[in-house]
Structures are given as C-alpha cells and as structure tokens.
Amino acid sequence: MNASAWLSVLLFLQIISSGECTSQPWNYNFGTVVDSLATGVSTSFLPSPPVGGARIRIGSQGGSVALVSPGHNALGSGSELHLHAPSGGSLNKVQFHSIPQASAFTIRLSFLINGAAGTYYVFTGAGACFQNNSGFSSAEVFTGLRLILDSTGAVTAALREPSGWTTLPPGTCRSDTVHTLELYCNNRSNSVTYTHDSSCVLAAHCLDLWIDGRRVAHDRAKTGLPDTTLISAFMFYAAYSPGNSSCFSVDDIDYTNDIASVPLPVELSSFTIRDVGTQTRLQWITETELNNHGFTIERRCESDASWRDIGFVPGYGDTQAPQLYSWTDSAPCTSGQVCYRLRQVDRDGAFSFSEVECIEIDAGLQGGRFDAPWPQPAREVIHLPYDRVPTETVSIRITTLTGVTVAMLSEWRILPADGGVITLPCAAWPRGVLLYILERGNTTKVTPFILS
Secondary structure, three states: OOHHHHHHHHHHHHHHHHOOOOOOEEEEOOOOOOEEEOOEEEOOOOOOOOOOEEEEEEOOOOOEEEEEOOOOHHHOOOOEEEEEOOOOOOOEEEEEEOOOOEOEEEEEEEEEEEEOOEEEEEEEEOOHHHOOOOOOOHHHEEEEEEEEEOOOOOEEEEEEEOOEEEEOOOOOOOOOOOEEEEEEEEOOOOOEEEEOOOEEEEOOOEEEEEEOOEEEEEEEEOOOOOOOOOEOEEEEEEEOOHHHOEEEEEEEEEEEOOOOOOOOOOEEEEEEEEEEOOEEEEEEEEEEEEEEEEEEEEEEEOOOOOOEEEEEEEEEEEEOOOEEEEEEEOOOOOOOEEEEEEEEEEOOOOEEEOOOEEEEHHHHHHHOEEOOOEOOOEOOEEEEEEEOOOOOEEEEEEEEOOOOEEEEOOOOEEOOOOOEEEEEEOOOOOOEEEEEEEEEOOEEEEEEEEEO
16 A cells, blocks of 8 residues: 555544544525424424434523514525524523534524514534533533623624633624624634635634624634534524513524635525516525526426426626526416526535525416516616506515615505506615515515615
C-alpha cells in the first residue's frame, strides 16, 4: 500500500474514532400542514425532519405550538411554526435531536417575534435537555441566543457565554420584523475559515452570530459543551408571557453538521402561481443566491401519478440582492387541481425543492385574473394590469413583506369588468420587495414586485 493510500485509511479511521459523520446540508420548512398543539408532549406533531427526530413539549402555563398557513409573507410559502409562550417558566419547547453529529454546526433560519412581552431561546448542542422537558443545561449547550420582548415592544438579545448571558448591541433584533439568523459553531481544536460577505476565520471552540447579513458577534466563547462532545441538536423554547400573548414565528431552517464554507445557498422568499387566460404564470423571489445554477419547474396535474419537468430558468449564480423570476406554463392542465414546485439546482448538482403551490383551474377561470405588475424593477410608477374581473367590489393594497401598508386604493371599489390597468405613483414607497394584495370576497391574491 502506498503512502497516499495509508494516509486515506488513517484519515478515515480518525473520523470513525471521533464519531463524526460526513457533513451534509439539510432544509426543514414545516411543509403545508395546518395544526396546533396546546397540551402535552408529541414526537409526531411536526412533519418528519430530513434527519433525526423532532419533539414538542407544552408546559402547564398555557401557550401552544401551531403550524400556520398562510402566515407572514416574508417568512416563506407553505406553513410556518408559531411558538406561543407560556405565562411563566413552565417551558414550551420545540426540539430537533439525533442529527448526524459533528464538532461543527451551521444553522440559518428566518424568525419573527410579535405580540406582548415574552422570552425566547435558540440553542445548539447535544444532550438530554434537547429531548426532555427541562430547561437548558450549560454543560449540554454549545451556544444559546436569548430574545426578551418587553411590554414596550423592544427586544433585548443576549448570547450565553461561560460566565452567563452577555447582552448584544441594542437594535440587534426588533419586534414585528422578519430576521435572518445564522450561527456558525466551531467545537474543533483548530480555527476554520468560511466565506460570508468576505473571508472569515472562526477560532477554536467559538461561534459567530450573523443577523440579517451583519455579524453581530465574532469568536465568542461557547457556553459549556465539552471540547470532546459533538453537536447533534438544536431547539427553541419560550417562557414568561403574561396572558400567553407573545409569539415566536420561524420558517425555512437550513443546517449542516459542519462549518458552511460559504453561506447556506439560495433563500427563496416567495413563490406564487396564478391563472392568466389559457396559461399559468409562476413567479418567485430569492433574497440571496450562492452557487445557483437555476430552477427546474415541475408540475403535477390531478391525473398525474408523479411530477414532470416542464421548464428551466437560469439562476443569477451569486448575488446578495433580491431577484424576481417568472415563467409561464403555456400548456397547463385543462381542469382540476394542478400543482407546481421548483427544484433549485446548484452548480455542483446539489438540489432542493420549494414548497408545493396548487391552483384549481376552473376556479381560476371564474375568478378574474391579474397579470404581473410592470415595469420590474419599478422606480416612479407601477402598473397593475388585470382582465376579466367580475363586477364586484375589491380592495387593493400595497404592503411591505412585514405587512406594513404602503398604499391603498379607496378601501372598496368596483373595477370595470372588461379589464384595464391601474397605475400608481411609487417614487415615495420604500425600495425592495413589496406585495400587491387584492381582496375580493373570501379570496385574496398576493403578487410580489420589486422597486429599485
């Protein structure tokens, strides 16, 4: 056996003896189920994660865990998780455990805190506290983030370090705002390098915390997990909300049992479909992209036994700016329910799926159609075309991704049934991704667009 072969064997044996598993990325987005749990313990309430297990615990002081759809527009499509806090310290917990273990771990997720006062925690680590009803144990936690929402609506963020909780700078997180959280956890005996907005070096047994693309904590000491213990779990839990009136919402969890050498890839913030005459229009927005080759469009008609590839849209590769995509199915299913999903493909061939979006063709033909706003991106004015709208009152609003109303036509109005274009000035509106929302009876249509 030559020297290089011996080296390969020794490296393999070293990995086996350490108990570390081969690194791999995973995504968990709660599917499309709508449900709630207000009491007890469940290991089956949540959709099965891609690896390991999931556990819910509701304490004795109220609150709940719910899978909600539709939820907050900026948290993604499909269902999202709402963790409602108990009135005291009898914790409500959401736990993910038995992940293939490793001495490094990276996690990214979108979250929002709203309502009245409450306290929330995010932890990574390994041990019993990630599978039982108790609070965290410092010896089992690699790191923890605490978020306290007070009665004025202010949020105080703190990291769990060996000496206790260390408060982060004011404004790190805000209530009623969707944030992106990224934790890089290095429990190795050597430093590691990764790329975010630039090359970053993370020291041994330390962590980096990023919020909304900004590093707010660098090379912070881990909490108390021993150097020899591998990371295999993460959890969220809630406490101390008088009247159970505070909520922590989370969606689109990406994680890997390694330090992600580059940011976890493509972040899809919106995916919508709608019927346009004899065609079906798909539209989606990415917040960031990394190594993105593009999107394969898949469709399944009511009579189909499996998904079919029907198109491909190239990606932007690497970008930190929102990107708007659209694609038209010019030969859609003729009747019944039709479902679409996106298969996002990296340049190295790795892929992941979006949420599934469905439409009833007959219902769409009866309901009136709204085409995509134009131009995109818009600057001074935005045009909202529509056709074949029944003569009835509708409400039209423009909002931010967090639900703040930017503009509203007179609260209810009748649109001409033969179609037309609504033109609105938008120079004073905030830049970025906005939502065009049309309400008619019990029907709501949401279409994203971009201002620059």
